[in-house]
Amino acid sequence: MASSWQTVRGEFIRRINEREWPPGEIIPTEAQLCQELSCSRVTVNRALRDLAESGLLDRKRKAGTRVLQNPERKATFSIPVIRLEVEASGGKYGHRLLKLARKVAPTKVLKRMALAPETELLCLHALHMADDKPFALEERWINLAVVPELEKIDFEVTSANEWLVSHAPFSRGDLSLGACSANKSLAARLQCELGLALLEIERSTWKGDESITLVRLVYAPGYRLQTVL
Amino acid sequence: MASSWQTVRGEFIRRINEREWPPGEIIPTEAQLCQELSCSRVTVNRALRDLAESGLLDRKRKAGTRVLQNPERKATFSIPVIRLEVEASGGKYGHRLLKLARKVAPTKVLKRMALAPETELLCLHALHMADDKPFALEERWINLAVVPELEKIDFEVTSANEWLVSHAPFSRGDLSLGACSANKSLAARLQCELGLALLEIERSTWKGDESITLVRLVYAPGYRLQTVL
DNA sequence: CAGTGGTCTAGACCACAAG
DNA sequence: TTGTGGTCTAGACCACTGG
Numbered sequence: 001m002a003s004s005w006q007t008v009r010g011e012f013i014r015r016i017n018e019r020e021w022p023p024g025e026i027i028p029t030e031a032q033l034c035q036e037l038s039c040s041r042v043t044v045n046r047a048l049r050d051l052a053e054s055g056l057l058d059r060k061r062k063a064g065t066r067v068l069q070n071p072e073r074k075a076t077f078s079i080p081v082i083r084l085e086v087e088a089s090g091g092k093y094g095h096r097l098l099k100l101a102r103k104v105a106p107t108k109v110l111k112r113m114a115l116a117p118e119t120e121l122l123c124l125h126a127l128h129m130a131d132d133k134p135f136a137l138e139e140r141w142i143n144l145a146v147v148p149e150l151e152k153i154d155f156e157v158t159s160a161n162e163w164l165v166s167h168a169p170f171s172r173g174d175l176s177l178g179a180c181s182a183n184k185s186l187a188a189r190l191q192c193e194l195g196l197a198l199l200e201i202e203r204s205t206w207k208g209d210e211s212i213t214l215v216r217l218v219y220a221p222g223y224r225l226q227t228v229l
Numbered sequence: 230m231a232s233s234w235q236t237v238r239g240e241f242i243r244r245i246n247e248r249e250w251p252p253g254e255i256i257p258t259e260a261q262l263c264q265e266l267s268c269s270r271v272t273v274n275r276a277l278r279d280l281a282e283s284g285l286l287d288r289k290r291k292a293g294t295r296v297l298q299n300p301e302r303k304a305t306f307s308i309p310v311i312r313l314e315v316e317a318s319g320g321k322y323g324h325r326l327l328k329l330a331r332k333v334a335p336t337k338v339l340k341r342m343a344l345a346p347e348t349e350l351l352c353l354h355a356l357h358m359a360d361d362k363p364f365a366l367e368e369r370w371i372n373l374a375v376v377p378e379l380e381k382i383d384f385e386v387t388s389a390n391e392w393l394v395s396h397a398p399f400s401r402g403d404l405s406l407g408a409c410s411a412n413k414s415l416a417a418r419l420q421c422e423l424g425l426a427l428l429e430i431e432r433s434t435w436k437g438d439e440s441i442t443l444v445r446l447v448y449a450p451g452y453r454l455q456t457v458l
Numbered sequence: 459c460a461g462t463g464g465t466c467t468a469g470a471c472c473a474c475a476a477g
Numbered sequence: 478t479t480g481t482g483g484t485c486t487a488g489a490c491c492a493c494t495g496g
Contacts, residue, residue, distance in 0.1 A: 173457065178451075229403070291463080
């Protein structure tokens with residue numbers, strides 16, 4: 001009587017939703033469940049592990065498996081290369097380099113990148129365009145000590161975004177998402193009205209303990225991140 | 230020579246990062262890899278499946294496994310109950326019901342919820358507070374046809390947010406994230422300056438084909454969503 | 459059609475943590 | 478200490494899909 005792990009998972013979801021396994025309760029052990037459902041323990045394990053990953057169950061060795069009180073829904077956004085994001089929506093992608101310089105970064109930046117004061121970084125500003133209209137503004141700081149090869153890249157052709165994604169694999173990254181108002185400089189670059197609310201993403205990536213890059217993306221007005229739960 | 234699947238995955242990540250398996254290339258089959266690494270095929274499968282889930286590989290039956298050109302990083306945010314979010318950051322949670330009424334929803338809302346014109350819904354406005362200061366404004370439409378039990382709940386005590394999370398499991402949900410400016414009403418309710426940029430989240434949840442609820446959350450100025458990649 | 463990934467089974471050992 | 482989940486193995490069959 002073989003059941004696929006998806007079927008087994010479906011049954012478990014039913015039991016959780018219908019309060020057969022109430023929130024906070026311990027559910028039967030894998031051994032009991034696989035006997036009851038006449039399938040192998042590995043199959044039960046796969047189903048339970050999947051539910052734990054999606055935030056419905058909490059599993060601990062020896063302690064057993066518990067139904068979480070507050071099912072924690074997880075939203076996952078994919079962070080695409082901007083060019084692909086534009087092209088996927090049918091737009092013509094363009095890219096304009098606004099600034100490229102080696103300079104000592106502000107304290108605030110260095111702090112967030114965990115670098116010593118007065119460190120010189122590569123500073124890069126670029127505008128991503130969709131159908132020749134501003135799509136997003138990128139302000140990036142790059143730690144040349146970690147990716148020295150970068151200095152030879154022609155950013156007029158390849159966007160830093162894209163080069164880094166495919167050439168500087170990172171082991172860790174932070175991402176933070178907020179809103180900001182269009183100040184004079186932003187409004188000019190994104191060709192929008194002063195004071196409009198804009199979506200802002202800040203991301204930093206790390207290779208081990210070393211910061212690779214810190215980037216701030218500000219999207220043109222109206223942009224929304226979307227996903228399915 | 231047993232290797233854990235995490236070890237095997239580590240080795241595969243190394244090969245990808247060091248271009249031993251270049252982007253776009255087909256990698257060896259599971260059968261070849263498990264022989265080379267002297268472990269079972271299931272172990273190799275687990276490692277490769279994990280890498281595919283995290284967006285580094287593309288797997289197709291018969292076609293084999295391919296290294297993706299543009300590794301697609303995925304950011305996952307957990308969508309907590311707001312009370313827990315406030316309490317987790319050490320604040321005192323409060324909740325104020327601003328409005329509660331049955332009424333015919335605007336066409337725009339009904340359309341997004343895939344309901345017939347002129348349908349009557351429960352409309353609820355509430356303010357979530359952290360340390361007695363506004364934290365987020367919630368504007369919610371609820372389809373009473375799907376959750377009739379809801380009519381008896383005292384929303385002065387339990388927030389709709391919380392009740393729905395634990396009593397109305399949904400099978401599907403959409404989430405969209407953007408920025409909006411504080412208009413007069415928002416500014417008054419969130420006690421902030423007019424025109425400030427605010428983070429806005431819209432979410433709709435579904436039980437099968439039926440829409441359960443549509444909610445818009447607008448956070449107080451300065452709020453940021455954060456996550457680790 | 460045939461090759462590749464997807465999954466199942468039974469049995470075994472291990473690692474962690476509660477008591 | 479001991480129960481529970483975590484994982485590995487070998488072998489088998491299935492399902493999808495490219496050629």
